[in-house]
Amino acid sequence: MDELLQSVFEAGVVGCGGAGFPTHVKLNCKPEYLLVNGVECEPMLRTDRHVMLAHAEELVEAAGNIAVRLGNPRCIFVLKDSYKEEIRSLNAAISAKGAKIELCLASSFYPAGDEQAVVFEATGRVVPPAGLPLDVGCVVINAATLFAVGNAVRGQAFIHKYLTVSGAVHAPSVLCVPVGTSFADCIAACGGATVKEYIIIAGGPLMGRRMTAGEAAGECVGKTTSGILLLPAEKAGLRRFSLEQMKNRARASCIQCTYCTELCPRHLLGHPIEPHKIMRKLAYASDIEALLTEPEIANALLCCECGVCEIYACPMGLQPRSVNAYLRKELAKKGIRYSKGAGQTPVSEDREYRKTPSRRIAERAGVGEYYSVCKADDCIAVNPQVVRLLLKQGAGSPSQPVIQSGERVKEGQLIAKCPEGALGANLHASISGIATVSADSIRIVGDQ
Numbered sequence: 001m002d003e004l005l006q007s008v009f010e011a012g013v014v015g016c017g018g019a020g021f022p023t024h025v026k027l028n029c030k031p032e033y034l035l036v037n038g039v040e041c042e043p044m045l046r047t048d049r050h051v052m053l054a055h056a057e058e059l060v061e062a063a064g065n066i067a068v069r070l071g072n073p074r075c076i077f078v079l080k081d082s083y084k085e086e087i088r089s090l091n092a093a094i095s096a097k098g099a100k101i102e103l104c105l106a107s108s109f110y111p112a113g114d115e116q117a118v119v120f121e122a123t124g125r126v127v128p129p130a131g132l133p134l135d136v137g138c139v140v141i142n143a144a145t146l147f148a149v150g151n152a153v154r155g156q157a158f159i160h161k162y163l164t165v166s167g168a169v170h171a172p173s174v175l176c177v178p179v180g181t182s183f184a185d186c187i188a189a190c191g192g193a194t195v196k197e198y199i200i201i202a203g204g205p206l207m208g209r210r211m212t213a214g215e216a217a218g219e220c221v222g223k224t225t226s227g228i229l230l231l232p233a234e235k236a237g238l239r240r241f242s243l244e245q246m247k248n249r250a251r252a253s254c255i256q257c258t259y260c261t262e263l264c265p266r267h268l269l270g271h272p273i274e275p276h277k278i279m280r281k282l283a284y285a286s287d288i289e290a291l292l293t294e295p296e297i298a299n300a301l302l303c304c305e306c307g308v309c310e311i312y313a314c315p316m317g318l319q320p321r322s323v324n325a326y327l328r329k330e331l332a333k334k335g336i337r338y339s340k341g342a343g344q345t346p347v348s349e350d351r352e353y354r355k356t357p358s359r360r361i362a363e364r365a366g367v368g369e370y371y372s373v374c375k376a377d378d379c380i381a382v383n384p385q386v387v388r389l390l391l392k393q394g395a396g397s398p399s400q401p402v403i404q405s406g407e408r409v410k411e412g413q414l415i416a417k418c419p420e421g422a423l424g425a426n427l428h429a430s431i432s433g434i435a436t437v438s439a440d441s442i443r444i445v446g447d448q
């Protein structure tokens with residue numbers, strides 16, 4: 001590993017925007033394009049926008065450092081054309097440094113921040129079905145991750161996290177918190193809930209993890225937490241359907257209108273996913289095991305679970321995304337994989353006209369009134385008394401503790417390391433205090 005990758009590894013940087021893939025592994029390549037994803041397409045989130053506004057110079061410097069390491073690929077920041085202030089900030093930083101960085105401005109559609117959409121918008125290339133951006137010469141790094149890389153190069157461990165707390169709270173804000181801060185402390189920092197009964201979403205309103213307030217009681221901010229959203233329970237129920245219920249609903253109500261397929265962003269890029277066919281197969285399946293062997297069902301593996309089909313497209317209120325999510329799990333259990341590149345067709349000529357407008361899908365998801373309540377320019381720093389850091393914060397193996405319970409730790413100290421030779425990341429104390437090690441986490445009670 002060279003110096004840059006070593007510092008990223010030492011600092012425990014993982015992708016902030018998705019599954020938490022270790023960044024030192026992702027950057028170990030020689031791409032033609034380095035794409036910085038600043039699209040942040042989930043409505044209500046302002047985290048990446050804040051980072052681009054407040055830390056444009058650090059981002060430009062970090063992108064320059066990475067570009068040198070990657071063999072000077074073309075470097076493009078991808079963001080929305082509506083992000084006027086962020087565009088101004090980045091352009092000023094690029095000019096000041098004389099950096100060879102371009103901006104690509106996407107329209108305000110959902111999911112413009114999906115890696116495959118980012119690659120297509122910036123380069124016109126299509127990531128093959130079940131492939132990676134690197135298959136078409138691209139590496140995509142999220143803006144907040146790039147910021148963490150810049151800090152790592154300066155010797156700072158990944159111990160602070162920017163996130164958006166929004167929705168039914170008194171003061172929707174972007175926060176900067178130590179990793180491991182409880183959701184409760186984050187919500188309190190934003191003035192608490194404005195309603196009595198609410199649900200909580202970790203992440204964005206369309207793809208985030210939904211939970212009851214009770215379920216969220218033990219939750220804490222991880223390296224991949226981009227937002228905590230509170231939504232009034234009466235507007236955003238937590239209805240969860242079993243497969244049997246989804247099957248019965250599909251049989252009773254699916255009119256095979258094909259809207260779910262016609263508006264599917266992956267289908268529009270030429271991937272052979274056709275949710276209406278999956279719904280038809282499911283509706284009349286007598287044996288789910290046998291269903292899993294059908295080629296059209298394997299196409300569920302190409303679903304990115306964006307939710308356009310069920311939140312926006314389906315006129316009958318059915319759940320193609322949830323069906324796909326279920327099938328993806330079952331196919332994975334059986335070891336069924338999609339053969340990379342199979343079935344690819346040209347990008348749809350209608351893609352431009354069939355993009356889902358961000359505001360419209362936010363309205364459909366019941367979060368229209370919260371669309372712009374959080375601004376990207378301010379940020380509140382939170383200093384909790386207690387943090388709980390999960391040993392597994394992203395893809396790969398959990399980190400292995402290198403401290404004992406009862407030990408005093410200092411902010412920034414390595415407390416759990418990536419297992420030798422495994423995919424994973426180091427973990428550092430995000431506050432100073434006394435640590436308690438358990439099977440899945442390390443809790444630190446602060447000094448004061």
Ligand code: SF4
Nearest residue numbers: 264303304306307309
């Ligand atoms: S969730 Fe629906 S719209 Fe999104 S990729 Fe999957 S099938 Fe397509």
Ligand code: SF4
Nearest residue numbers: 254255257258260314
């Ligand atoms: S949009 Fe809904 S009703 Fe139409 S084919 Fe898809 S699942 Fe069926």
